[in-house]
Amino acid sequence: MNEDEAEAPYAARERFWRGEHVAFTPLEPDDAELLQHWRADPVAAQEIGIWPGPLHDLRERLVSYVEDRTRDDFVVLLPDDTPIGHIALTDEDFVDGTAEAYLLLAPEHRGKGHAADALVALTDLAFGELPLQRVEALTHTENAAALATLKGAGFTQEGVRRSSCLHRGRRHDNALLSLLRTEWEAQTRPRSWDHV
Numbered sequence: 001m002n003e004d005e006a007e008a009p010y011a012a013r014e015r016f017w018r019g020e021h022v023a024f025t026p027l028e029p030d031d032a033e034l035l036q037h038w039r040a041d042p043v044a045a046q047e048i049g050i051w052p053g054p055l056h057d058l059r060e061r062l063v064s065y066v067e068d069r070t071r072d073d074f075v076v077l078l079p080d081d082t083p084i085g086h087i088a089l090t091d092e093d094f095v096d097g098t099a100e101a102y103l104l105l106a107p108e109h110r111g112k113g114h115a116a117d118a119l120v121a122l123t124d125l126a127f128g129e130l131p132l133q134r135v136e137a138l139t140h141t142e143n144a145a146a147l148a149t150l151k152g153a154g155f156t157q158e159g160v161r162r163s164s165c166l167h168r169g170r171r172h173d174n175a176l177l178s179l180l181r182t183e184w185e186a187q188t189r190p191r192s193w194d195h196v
Helices: 003-012 029-039 042-048 055-067 114-128 144-152 181-186
Strands: 023-026 072-077 083-093 098-105 134-140 156-167 170-180
Touching (some): 023 114, 029 055, 029 083, 029 098, 055 072, 072 114, 083 114, 114 134, 114 144, 134 144, 144 156, 144 170
Antiparallel strands (some): 023 072, 083 098, 134 170, 156 170
């Protein structure tokens, strides 16, 4: 798939949610090849702890995501319809009011502020439209960029899951961060619905 083929379908897709400079469109099973490409990046594979498997397995997983009522998955788009990442709320529990945030950006779109924009928009969705009280995030303690992005979006590091990840024969620690509804409500920034 060349870049034009990857981007063309997104021009016709509905923008479900907006950040300041990015938008979300629902993730579809046909997005499998694009996600496979992003997940093949060695940095991403290490950080998310998932090595790319067969494309048909990923496609089947995306079909199950669409039907799974405990998660909301989106493709992150730039204003010119370029798809740049996958963002999700997973393990949604509306009884306890909890979910986990997930974000994977294409390598060429990292370090440009898109992750922060998308993450802030995701928290607006979690607390402005869904009955969530707490959103968690997990990342390697060595992932300075992710930690800075999460903290910039208002997340607080609660602790460390020691030796909770294996990569290249070495154990790694993961940082556990969270954002509570009351902390989100106290933020004075514009909300996603203000970006029309």
